[in-house]
Amino acid sequence: MNNAVHTPCQLLESLNDEQKAAALYSGGPQLIIAGAGSGKTRVLMVKAVLLCTRFSVDPQHILCITFTNKAADEMKKRLASFNVTVTAKTFHAAAMSILNAHGGYLGLKRPIGVYDEQDQLELVKSCMDELHYDKKSINPGSAAEWISRQKDELIEPDAEAVGTERIYHSIYRLYQDKLTASNALDFGDLIMKAVALLKQYPDLCRHYREKYTHLLVDEYQDTNTAQAVLLKLLAGEGKNLCVVGDPDQSIYGWRGANLNNILYFEQSFPDVKIFKLERNYRSTDIILNATNALIKTNRNRRDKTLWTDLKGIHNVISYRVGSDRVEARQVCDLIEQHMENGTPLSEMAVFYRVHSLSRMMEEVMLERAIPYTIVGGLPFYQRKEIKDILCYLRVIVNPDDLIAWKRVLGVPKRGIGEKSIIKINEFAAENVIPFSDALIQCGSVPGVTAKARQGIASVVELVNSFKDEFQSQSWSTALEALLDQLCYQDYVLQNDLPEKAETRLDNIEVFKDALSEYQKEHPDAALADYLENIALRSSIDDWDTASERVSLMSLHSAKGLEFNIVYLIGMEERMLPLIRDIENAEDIEEERRLCYVGMTRAREQLYLFSSNWRSGYGRDIFSKPSRFLMELDPQTLEIRDLAGDREYSQWNKSKGKQRFKRFVEDAVACDEQFADMIDEFAPGDRVYHYDLGSGVIMGGSGAGEKKKYIVLFDGESKPRVVFASYAGLSKMDD
DNA sequence: GAAATGCAACTTTTT
DNA sequence: GTTGCATTTC
Ligand SMILES: Nc1ncnc2c1ncn2[C@@H]1O[C@H](COP(=O)(O)OP(=O)(O)OP(=O)(O)O)[C@@H](O)[C@H]1O
Numbered sequence: 105m106n107n108a109v110h111t112p113c114q115l116l117e118s119l120n121d122e123q124k125a126a127a128l129y130s131g132g133p134q135l136i137i138a139g140a141g142s143g144k145t146r147v148l149m150v151k152a153v154l155l156c157t158r159f160s161v162d163p164q165h166i167l168c169i170t171f172t173n174k175a176a177d178e179m180k181k182r183l184a185s186f187n188v189t190v191t192a193k194t195f196h197a198a199a200m201s202i203l204n205a206h207g208g209y210l211g212l213k214r215p216i217g218v219y220d221e222q223d224q225l226e227l228v229k230s231c232m233d234e235l236h237y238d239k240k241s242i243n244p245g246s247a248a249e250w251i252s253r254q255k256d257e258l259i260e261p262d263a264e265a266v267g268t269e270r271i272y273h274s275i276y277r278l279y280q281d282k283l284t285a286s287n288a289l290d291f292g293d294l295i296m297k298a299v300a301l302l303k304q305y306p307d308l309c310r311h312y313r314e315k316y317t318h319l320l321v322d323e324y325q326d327t328n329t330a331q332a333v334l335l336k337l338l339a340g341e342g343k344n345l346c347v348v349g350d351p352d353q354s355i356y357g358w359r360g361a362n363l364n365n366i367l368y369f370e371q372s373f374p375d376v377k378i379f380k381l382e383r384n385y386r387s388t389d390i391i392l393n394a395t396n397a398l399i400k401t402n403r404n405r406r407d408k409t410l411w412t413d414l415k416g417i418h419n420v421i422s423y424r425v426g427s428d429r430v431e432a433r434q435v436c437d438l439i440e441q442h443m444e445n446g447t448p449l450s451e452m453a454v455f456y457r458v459h460s461l462s463r464m465m466e467e468v469m470l471e472r473a474i475p476y477t478i479v480g481g482l483p484f485y486q487r488k489e490i491k492d493i494l495c496y497l498r499v500i501v502n503p504d505d506l507i508a509w510k511r512v513l514g515v516p517k518r519g520i521g522e523k524s525i526i527k528i529n530e531f532a533a534e535n536v537i538p539f540s541d542a543l544i545q546c547g548s549v550p551g552v553t554a555k556a557r558q559g560i561a562s563v564v565e566l567v568n569s570f571k572d573e574f575q576s577q578s579w580s581t582a583l584e585a586l587l588d589q590l591c592y593q594d595y596v597l598q599n600d601l602p603e604k605a606e607t608r609l610d611n612i613e614v615f616k617d618a619l620s621e622y623q624k625e626h627p628d629a630a631l632a633d634y635l636e637n638i639a640l641r642s643s644i645d646d647w648d649t650a651s652e653r654v655s656l657m658s659l660h661s662a663k664g665l666e667f668n669i670v671y672l673i674g675m676e677e678r679m680l681p682l683i684r685d686i687e688n689a690e691d692i693e694e695e696r697r698l699c700y701v702g703m704t705r706a707r708e709q710l711y712l713f714s715s716n717w718r719s720g721y722g723r724d725i726f727s728k729p730s731r732f733l734m735e736l737d738p739q740t741l742e743i744r745d746l747a748g749d750r751e752y753s754q755w756n757k758s759k760g761k762q763r764f765k766r767f768v769e770d771a772v773a774c775d776e777q778f779a780d781m782i783d784e785f786a787p788g789d790r791v792y793h794y795d796l797g798s799g800v801i802m803g804g805s806g807a808g809e810k811k812k813y814i815v816l817f818d819g820e821s822k823p824r825v826v827f828a829s830y831a832g833l834s835k836m837d838d
Numbered sequence: 839g840a841a842a843t844g845c846a847a848c849t850t851t852t853t
Numbered sequence: 854g855t856t857g858c859a860t861t862t863c
Binding site: 326 | 853
């Protein structure tokens with residue numbers, strides 16, 4: 105925020121007329137649709153201040169909904185400087201508070217556990233085992249994904265099932281039962297249960313409408329159906345509702361985000377007044393022109409105007425390099441240059457489509473001693489050693505947590521295996537008792553060995569005793585005692601290579617510190633509050649903006665941020681647009697939006713990189729430059745060819761451009777043709793192979809281009825694996 | 839029930 | 854090239 109802005113009045117004056125109008129409007133539901141960097145978030149923040157100072161709204165009645173906890177904290181912090189204290193939360197956190205307060209109506213006991221993705225997957229797997237589904241033919245991950253998408257659409261497990269989805273539905277049903285038995289919710293449930301609660305209890309709904317009379321929602325383009333319904337319940341007619349978003353920045357379709365929420369907003373709130381902000385304050389005209397051209401390539405969109413007064417000096421520079429290592433070195437060279445010229449490291453960021461690209465960057469930055477932070481990747485709390493500890497804490501807090509118990513029983517090894525757990529589970533089901541009670545009664549469960557029984561008894565006792573320990577001592581002290589009793593250190597040292605074991609033990613130390621830190625900051629909090637808190641945390645929330653480091657993050661994490669200088673690496677066909685499966689590459693427009701989001705984070709300078717070669721898990725990947733490079737306004741673009749790739753370096757010249765265009769188009773068309781060519785075979789089909797002759801299909805694995813078949817060729821005794829994409833494989837007519 | 843071995847999938851993005 | 858998973862072996 106501007107340093108000169110101290111009073112609400114100055115704050116209002118810092119806005120342009122469009123923004124002012126939007127900030128001051130109070131005539132009913134309001135939707136602000138505007139492009140990148142047009143000040144949407146800023147308007148929302150000013151609006152909150154004005155509501156309190158000009159319209160005498162009690163800040164307690166204002167609820168801001170943001171996309172991440174980080175954005176919520178940011179909003180609170182900015183408002184605090186105007187002495188305004190509002191509630192700012194993500195949809196999930198808001199739903200959690202509602203359920204914590206009133207979930208009892210739905211039979212939820214406190215504390216409510218929150219299952220993350222890993223827990224979800226484990227639960228799906230155990231459901232599939234119980235239903236005797238083969239985990240090879242049905243991918244548990246896909247089933248988990250499917251269940252989440254159902255919840256995004258508020259589809260209950262008892263909805264009618266059709267066709268192939270019948271299997272998924274049966275898993276969903278059992279999954280939900282087990283989740284309920286565990287007194288836990290997954291992410292989708294948080295929203296879905298909050299919706300159910302408010303629908304079922306109109307009085308409660310009214311209570312919340314009175315509590316939060318004014319609602320401000322950011323990043324609305326990435327909300328799902330369930331969240332829109334929750335918003336509708338909270339907002340009612342939406343008399344004091346203000347929603348902002350940019351359909352061109354919708355990048356979470358794969359996670360169930362529904363663009364119709366914003367495109368057809370008037371269907372939920374008929375009296376809506378739509379505001380547009382057309383002036384961009386973030387980027388130079390060069391960056392803006394470049395990216396405007398890119399996003400205009402999307403056909404499925406409504407056009408917007410976006411202009412700026414900021415004259416840029418630097419073109420967008422696109423490097424073509426020979427390898428990922430050269431790419432990383434080039435990025436580092438530039439970073440060092442800019443650093444010398446006075447740009448702080450915290451004002452530079454490297455973005456990529458997939459986290460794996462951060463590896464090479466990291467390696468080279470270490471070499472060069474450039475300080476960096478990586479946002480995202482495998483979250484800290486999902487690392488094995490941390491998850492082990494968390495599961496102990498979870499069973500201490502919530503004895504019904506099935507997935508946590510499973511982990512606790514097996515770590516460290518105590519002679520309790522899969523069999524015993526299944527037996528106890530069955531016993532619990534037959535006698536309609538909680539899993540934790542079945543554990544206590546394991547003596548009367550048939551089929552559990554004496555060794556297992558002993559093991560179970562000792563864990564149960566351990567967990568029980570630590571219930572008190574965590575009450576009577578500080579958490580970190582109690583945790584230390586717990587780890588001692590478990591001989592966890594020995595367990596780690598035994599099960600991992602020394603180096604790995606060391607990082608694991610280091611991580612545990614970090615966790616301990618975090619735990620005591622939290623307890624210090626929240627002296628009245630229960631252990632369950634801490635667990636809930638970390639369950640709802642995201643990687644970007646822990647990102648330290650202040651530190652003097654270059655930030656490395658995925659394009660998705662970059663949403664809503666801004667930096668002076670942005671380096672976007674891996675701009676290659678099939679990498680940015682990421683295409684893993686040629687057959688259903690329909691999300692190209694979302695990929696383009698993602699690219700747009702990344703590029704529009706840059707204030708002054710934007711560097712793009714594409715590499716001819718890259719090493720991907722053991723294999724070599726050769727790629728052509730991304731089609732998105734071609735879609736940028738060529739006038740703003742400067743090509744630097746470090747790879748001797750003439751095809752690319754000359755494309756900006758008129759002839760070269762034609763050639764390059766054909767070059768990429770050919771690549772795309774070729775992929776599509778390729779996809780068409782792949783035949784589908786079923787086990788038992790007779791096939792003919794150009795080299796190996798005729799045979800019969802035994803089975804298959806992989807998908808798309810990587811689809812493989814197991815074929816038993818005539819006259820051979822052992823089947824062979826052949827690639828489906830091998831053009832010489834064809835079906836024989838009987 | 840747990841260790842040893844072999845093999846497949848893995849790297850899409852995350853509240 | 855690795856990791857986690859499944860099968861085999863003890
Ligand atoms: N009227 C204004 N005068 C000066 N600077 C402004 C004004 N409005 C917004 N800005 C600045 O422009 C930048 C972008 O604003 P903001 O983050 O609110 O935009 P946004 O529309 O939410 O962006 P995006 O959708 O790309 O995340 C910020 O640095 C903000 O301070």
